[in-house]
Amino acid sequence: MYFSRSEKNDLPLRPLPLSFLDRLLGARGKTETCVIHIEGIGRGHAGKSALLHAVKETVLGNFFSSGMQLDLLDPRAVGQELMDVIATSERLQSDGLLPTLETEPLHYILFQGERPRLIFSTHETIGQILSHTTPDSPPEQQQRYQEYLARLRRADVLWCVVPCPPPQPTATEQALYRRDLRLTSAYLREALRLHDPNRLCAVVLGLSKVDALAPTPQKARELLSDEVLQEALDPLITQVSMAANVSAAAIFPWGALGFGCVERKADTPTAGISKDGKPVPVDDQEREWIRPKNSNAVPFNVAGVVIWSLLHGIQVQEVECRDGDEPQLVRIAKHLEDDLQALKPWMLTVKSPALALRALRA
Numbered sequence: 001m002y003f004s005r006s007e008k009n010d011l012p013l014r015p016l017p018l019s020f021l022d023r024l025l026g027a028r029g030k031t032e033t034c035v036i037h038i039e040g041i042g043r044g045h046a047g048k049s050a051l052l053h054a055v056k057e058t059v060l061g062n063f064f065s066s067g068m069q070l071d072l073l074d075p076r077a078v079g080q081e082l083m084d085v086i087a088t089s090e091r092l093q094s095d096g097l098l099p100t101l102e103t104e105p106l107h108y109i110l111f112q113g114e115r116p117r118l119i120f121s122t123h124e125t126i127g128q129i130l131s132h133t134t135p136d137s138p139p140e141q142q143q144r145y146q147e148y149l150a151r152l153r154r155a156d157v158l159w160c161v162v163p164c165p166p167p168q169p170t171a172t173e174q175a176l177y178r179r180d181l182r183l184t185s186a187y188l189r190e191a192l193r194l195h196d197p198n199r200l201c202a203v204v205l206g207l208s209k210v211d212a213l214a215p216t217p218q219k220a221r222e223l224l225s226d227e228v229l230q231e232a233l234d235p236l237i238t239q240v241s242m243a244a245n246v247s248a249a250a251i252f253p254w255g256a257l258g259f260g261c262v263e264r265k266a267d268t269p270t271a272g273i274s275k276d277g278k279p280v281p282v283d284d285q286e287r288e289w290i291r292p293k294n295s296n297a298v299p300f301n302v303a304g305v306v307i308w309s310l311l312h313g314i315q316v317q318e319v320e321c322r323d324g325d326e327p328q329l330v331r332i333a334k335h336l337e338d339d340l341q342a343l344k345p346w347m348l349t350v351k352s353p354a355l356a357l358r359a360l361r362a
């Protein structure tokens with residue numbers, strides 16, 4: 001966030017975004033409300049929808065330590081969402097989640113008391129676009145790919161989602177992890193290459209499914225030391241470190257189901273029939289994790305992803321300050337910084353705004 005006064009600021013200035021919140025609330029005139037656009041990058045089955053579900057389960061409606069709260073604006077929509085969360089939780093106890101086929105938009109409001117301060121705006125991501133679009137794909141698929149890229153290029157925060165390999169991964173699973181890194185890195189690079197050159201963005205390097213790696217968070221943290229995390233996500237770390245338009249980046253391991261999840265065994269010994277008519281061995285089918293019925297498991301390390309994204313999403317906005325006036329967004333960012341410190345999430349910063357600013361000016 002460019003908190004310094006505009007006349008002293010040598011970075012290009014962007015007016016505050018035309019506020020969707022203003023329109024939503026029917027407010028008049030220029031206010032300091034803004035929209036933080038967050039978009040996901042991750043192939044099918046990576047855990048993007050499970051993360052959004054975990055956000056709905058554990059972050060929405062709860063108070064941050066500053067007293068701020070992320071929620072839907074309309075209480076009727078809260079009622080609807082609560083019903084949806086129950087339905088999805090039930091699916092997670094039986095079959096696992098269905099692949100996303102629609103880019104459903106989601107808008108949540110950050111409230112301070114009853115006052116809406118900004119909008120957290122995101123979409124469900126269709127992972128199949130990443131996994132299945134090739135240069136030869138039919139026109140309608142190319143169009144969905146282009147629409148996806150258009151969303152990525154205007155994002156303030158990108159959530160890269162790479163599934164953590166399961167315990168004792170098979171050779172197939174290890175190869176899948178390497179392919180995941182390659183594909184995620186290619187889409188991240190394209191998102192950054194096409195990104196508005198006058199705008200910075202922040203990047204979450206997410207490692208999903210760490211709740212399937214070990215029985216407890218302590219054990220998972222032992223297995224995934226800082227060194228291991230850095231090595232595991234090295235291509236993505238290099239990418240964000242080199243990118244001039246990435247303001248900040250951090251690794252977040254999370255478990256959207258919560259520790260204690262179990263593997264759901266496939267109903268059939270084969271995972272289907274391949275294009276050439278041969279049965280696909282079970283080993284090629286990705287593991288499906290479910291949350292046991294009546295389990296009190298809760299999603300792990302999800303709130304930190306949201307608060308970090310709000311904070312760094314604000315920090316890439318441009319805020320003009322009048323003399324002696326501390327803009328609302330600056331105050332909100334300070335509260336979020338305190339919230340993050342109070343929460344102490346499991347995260348590893350790989351690029352900080354100060355370093356990014358220096359790189360941009362160099």
Ligand SMILES: Nc1nc2c(ncn2[C@@H]2O[C@H](COP(=O)(O)OP(=O)(O)OP(=O)(O)O)[C@@H](O)[C@H]2O)c(=O)[nH]1
Pocket residue numbers: 042043044045046047048049050051095096097098099100101125126127128208209210211212254255256257258261287288289290
């Ligand atoms: N244990 C565990 N399993 C997870 C987690 N996230 C996802 N899964 C498993 O992975 C499956 C697929 O997750 P989704 O969130 O639907 O994957 P997605 O990235 O949205 O996939 P698409 O919608 O196809 O793009 C779920 O049904 C779970 O079995 C996680 O954090 N922990």
Ligand SMILES: [Mg+2]
Pocket residue numbers: 048049050098099100124125127
């Ligand atoms: Mg999905």
